[in-house]
Structures are given as C-alpha cells and as structure tokens.
Amino acid sequence: MDFVKRLYERFESLVHELAKFGSIGAIAFVIDTGLYNVFLLGLEWGPLTSKVLATTISATFAYAGNRYWTFRHREQSGLGREYFLFFLLNGIALLFGLLMIGFAKYTLHLHDGLSLNIANFVGVGLGTLFRYWSYKKWVFLEATEPIPVELPESGIKQDR
Template sequence: MRILRELLTKHRELLRFAVVGGISFLITTAITYVLKFTVLRTHPVTALIVGVLVATIFSYVANREWSFRTRGGRERAHEAALFFLISGIALGLNALPQWVSRYVLDLQEPHLTLLGQEVADFVSGMILGTLLGTLFRWWAFKKWVFPTEGARLETVSGSQSGDPDITGRKAA
C-alpha cells in the first residue's frame, strides 16, 4: 500500500492530466456523436473537430488550475496562446486517423455497413486519434506551456494568513 501511495504521489501530475483527459474524452465523445447523428451527418471529421475544440477549452482551465497548478513560468496570455497552439496541432493529430480511415481507406458506407463505419470511426478517431493527441499534449504542455516546476505555489489565498504569496514571499 505504501509503494502504491508513493507511486501515486510521484506521478500526481500525470494522474491529474489523465483525469482531465478522461473528462475531455467524454466531452469530445458526447459532442461528436450528438453532432454526427444530427446536424453534421455528412461531416464526421468536422463533428470530431468541434467536439475536440469544446473539450480543449475545458482542458485548458482544468489543466492550468489542477493538473499543472504549481507549474508556470509564462505570462498567462503567452501560456494560453501556447496551450491553444499546441492543442490545435494535437487536434490535427486527433483528426488524422479518422480522416485516413474515411477518405484514404474508404472505411464508410457503402463499402461497410453503418455499424462497421461507426466502429472504424470510433477506433480511428476516438481511440487512435485521442491517443496520438494526448501523448503529444503531455509532452508539449510540460515542455512549452507549463515548463517551470514550482513556479506557482499551490495556494494564492495564503497571503492573508502569513503564508507565502504567489511570489513565494511571506505577507507582512
């Protein structure tokens, strides 16, 4: 039990990133399939892109305030711009496998049944695409968006109690 606790503590940031990613995956999946079976029936890749975009907005807030809450090193506007630039690249990586599945391998109706098409879309877009995008995001966020470990203290409100403020100085 102690070893598991140490492992979880050591990889807390990764686990939090995975939780945010899991929630983002659910957001992406829900929005993608609602759009795909309603207003974007003939544009499944566009439906996936919209789902990923909405999940990315959630992801920025959750990753900044929870997963990487002690990391920083950049001005917020610069940090946000890098986050969304990297997320845009990851969005392309996320959509690429489904685009290949649909338009290069032609895994769609009439060459497949509707069920076969949906399984191909799910595996290529939701599984492979999400995996590619997530691996890229994890690496890029730590390298460029939130590069400095310990740049932000865990609490900002501590300045009232004499605890260090966000700059690390004690309040008077």
C-alpha cells in the first residue's frame, strides 16, 4: 500500500487535473451530443452543419470551465491569446468529428441517427485526446511563478 500512496502523491496534481478536465468534458459532451441530436433529428439539419453548431456551443462552455476551474493554476497568458488558440485547436479537433460523420454518411452511406451518433462518438473520443494534449501544450501554460493560494498581506491591520 505504501507504493500506491507514493505513486498517488507523485501524480496527485495530474490525477486532479484529469478529473477536472474529464468533468468539464463530460458536461461539454452532453451539451454537444444533445444539441447535435436536436439539430440533426429534431430540426433535420445536415449532420455536418449540426456538428459544427453543437461543437461551437459546447466549446464555449468548455473554454470557461477549463480556464476557470481545470487549468486555473496555470499561467494566464491573456484572454485573447487563450481564446484564439482554444478555438483554433477545437477547430482542429472538430475535424476528427466531421471526418468520422462524413465517412459514415458519404462513404458508408449510413444515414440513420444511430450510425451518425456512433460516428460522432468516435470523433469526439479522438478529438478529446487531441484537445487535452494541445490545451496543456499551447493554451493553458505552466505557471512560471507559483500562483498564491491566498491574497498577499496588505500591511494594514484590521479590527476584528
């Protein structure tokens, strides 16, 4: 058991970061999949248009969750820079989904909702792996200085 404890202590921050990333990702997945099906099956829009719109909305949620919760301990390099890179990388990850859905519909000629959802799930899985790696590498950078847990003392004594 001592080995497991040491192993956990060594990777504790990574485990917590992955848990947070997974939580935000799970909620974004529900938003993405739910909206994809509303657009595809409810409004009867095309599968690629439905995917682009659903991903844009879920990625906006994911940016806020990842910036202000998952990666809040990392350096903040500017909202404009992070936001641009985040959506650029999400656009690349979206290509995985579009390729899977396009392959299912236009190459395999599978037009039913179940087949298109399976293709969507595969694309989301591949895109998630890419997103986690790319966010850590380019968007939410390692802090160059430790980020304080508490606010610094102001030097002014307060009466209690």
